[in-house]
Amino acid sequence: MSDAPLLDVQNVTRVIGDEVKTTLVAGVDLAVAPGEFVAITGPSGSGKSSLLYLLGLLDVPTTGEVHVLGRPTSKLAEDARADLRLATLGFVFQFHFLLPEFTALENVLLPMRAARKLSEAQMKARGRELLASLGLADHAHKTPDKLSGGQRQRVAIARALANDPSVILADEPTGNLDTASSDQVLGILRDLVATKAADGRGRAVVVVTHDLDLAARADRRVHIVDGRIATDVRTKG
Amino acid sequence: MSLVALIAWTHVSSRLRQTLVGVLGVATGVGFSVMMAALMEGSQRDFITQLVDSLPHISVTDDRRAPPMQPAAIAYEAAEIRGQTSPATRPGIKNPYAIMAGLEGWVPGAVAPSVQAKAVIRFSGRDTAASVVGIDARREQNVSKLATQIRGGNLDNLYKASNAIVLGDGLAKKMGARPGNSVTVTAGNGRAISATVVALFHSGVSQIDDTQSYTLIKTAQILAGQTGLVNEIRVKIRDATQSRDIAARIEAETGYKSMSWQEAHQDLLSAFEIRNFIMYTVVEAILLVASFGTYNIISTITHEKTRDIAIMKSLGLRASTVRRIFVLESVLIGMAGMLIGWVLGYLLSIGMGLIEIKSPFMDSTHLPIYFSPMHYGLAGVVALIASVIAGFFPARKAASVQPVDIIRGAS
Incomplete structure (x- = not known):
């Protein structure tokens, strides 16, 4: 297995605002290797989520470079960034953000339909398999309003895994869940780093969290203060 | 999907x-x-x-689009000729039957002659202004719907009496005349004939029904004082959309003004x-x-x-x-x-x-x-x-x- 970083952030700064400028992320260097489970912690407004959006190519750094699978991305066109996101990154948000008119299965199929790599039957089989692996086999045809908070978040994880991405990025994935559901979601994310992505590489999970219990179970804990990395501690490996 | x-x-x-x-x-x-x-x-x-349908597709009349060259202008190469007197010509299309025979040879449709005259029709001491159209009853049914518009008889009744006349039903009503009655028709030039009403017609257009009448062509020629001449040759084309081209050819061949329905109603x-x-x-x-x-x-x-x-x-x-x-x-x-x-x-x-x-x-x-x-x-x-x-x-x-x-x- 190659140990080349899946994500490599080099001296990234993100400033927003025209007249009144606000620095969200300042001079961050961070490399995420395959098999790592990284927790990004920090106080509210410290820039954790902003860093995650930069890692996920949802935002473009003002200066610096974000490499995804070794590929520089700051100069990529929007469509190319969308394609890279679709193929290599999976997102889980605090609020599940499932499409309300679609069933759990249809939500999971969404990224696969966009990627158009599998036949309809193959997509459905994979979607059901993912839902089953997350304990949702009996809920495939329910719309999000018929699912509990924990079930919705597991559907969101299944959707993030649909295209078998190399990196899962999660923004407060347990922030809205009760303890039992949080444990379940955390366990699922924790187990993902032991699996391989579609390209045979090891997989990495990066989680932004306030949850100290979640952070304690990560391989690596990156603490952000005022947009800068204050500490970067490897607890395992 | x-x-x-x-x-x-x-x-x-x-x-x-x-x-x-x-x-x-x-x-x-x-x-x-x-x-x-x-x-x-x-x-x-x-x-x-x-x-x-109500009018001929092409109307050939004795008008000309440009006045004909004067004989003096043809004979002499002069810049300008003054004081000449143009020769008097009788109005009407000359040799109409020869022209019609020529047209029937190539025109895809039917042709029929007509003579128009303005007249006053008197019945029961009452005068009513009317337009008299002289027609060839047999040819007429090929160029107009008149034959189908006849009430109380048929168009061939024109041949069954000397000086027979078919009146518009509105005109007959105004005059109080009915088929079988005898009326006096006086043309603008003073010529008068006694005619028998042999039928009525109803076109559905009140302006026509109230003012128009039909006689045989010879009767109208006598009234108009233009024996042997007709005012108009009417042409009905099988495909009415070709009228413009055919009219142009007729005009070129006969020299008479030939107007298609498109030209007549260009406005x-x-x-x-x-x-x-x-x-x-x-x-x-x-x-x-x-x-x-x-x-x-x-x-x-x-x-x-x-x-x-x-x-x-x-x-x-x-x-x-x-x-x-x-x-x-x-x-x-x-x-x-x-x-x-x-x-x-x-x-x-x-x-x-x-x-x-x-x-x-x-x-x-x-x-x-x-x-x-x-x-x-x-x-x-x-x-x-x-x-x-x-x-x-x-x-x-x-x-x-x-x-x-x-x-x-x-x-």
Whole structure:
């Protein structure tokens, strides 16, 4: 297995605002290797989520470079960034953000339909398999309003895994869940780093969290203060 | 089903009330456009048909488009000739039967001569001004509908009495004359004959029925004092649309002014073109107004779905894919509106066709309706184009959503 970083952030700064400028992320260097489970912690407004959006190519750094699978991305066109996101990154948000008119299965199929790599039957089989692996086999045809908070978040994880991405990025994935559901979601994310992505590489999970219990179970804990990395501690490996 | 189609269909089908309003807006626009086009073209065609059927397709008269060269001008190469007296010529087409025989050799249709005279018809001591048209009764039935308009007899009755006359039923009513009565016909030049009313005719156009009468050509020639001459040769063409070309050839061959029905009614045909332009402008305006409804609906959906758009883009959907979703939603509304509008337009057209119109100048009639696939195609295409445009702008706005702005706000 190659140990080349899946994500490599080099001296990234993100400033927003025209007249009144606000620095969200300042001079961050961070490399995420395959098999790592990284927790990004920090106080509210410290820039954790902003860093995650930069890692996920949802935002473009003002200066610096974000490499995804070794590929520089700051100069990529929007469509190319969308394609890279679709193929290599999976997102889980605090609020599940499932499409309300679609069933759990249809939500999971969404990224696969966009990627158009599998036949309809193959997509459905994979979607059901993912839902089953997350304990949702009996809920495939329910719309999000018929699912509990924990079930919705597991559907969101299944959707993030649909295209078998190399990196899962999660923004407060347990922030809205009760303890039992949080444990379940955390366990699922924790187990993902032991699996391989579609390209045979090891997989990495990066989680932004306030949850100290979640952070304690990560391989690596990156603490952000005022947009800068204050500490970067490897607890395992 | 593709991702774009699936999401578009889900959006429009899950907002049935909104979608229905949009669809009905387009359907009403298409329906009324189709009905209006059917009505307008129906009335136009009906008018032209009446025009073409009631009059000869080509009228050859003894007029000339330019005055003929004077003999002196032909004989002498002079810059200007003054004080000459033009030779007097009798009005009328000379050798009409020879000309007609020549035309019958190549004209795809029928020809018939006529002589017109103004006269006063006296019956029971009462004088009524009328127009007397001398015809060849046998040829006439090939160039006009007169034979089918005869009441109380037939056109051949003109041959059954010396100086027979057929009166318009309105004219006969004014005079109190009936078939079998004897009337005195006095032409403008003072010539008078006694004629027997052998039949009446009813064309449905009061202006004709109240003032016109028919005699045999010889009778009219005596009245007009132009034996051997006719005023007009009327030509009926099998395909009326060829009249203009055939008229030009007749004029070139005979030297007499030959006027097609298109030339005679050029002002009317031009007016129809303007009317059609106005009609299609109104039709397009109706559909444009309908498209505002579609714009409103797609704008509402994109506004409501901003978060979903952000999620889809964060998952990796391209901006163009998002744009296609909302344009397709607009097209779905436009297509449904178009299909329902076609049915509505067809039913409205049939309904309008059942309305009876009564006029003091014409026989009662129904509104003329013309069913043409072009009306449906045009209304449908304009509705779809308007829908695409109506959907494009909100779709473009939706596609420009930056997911990070929405997700950051939602979190």
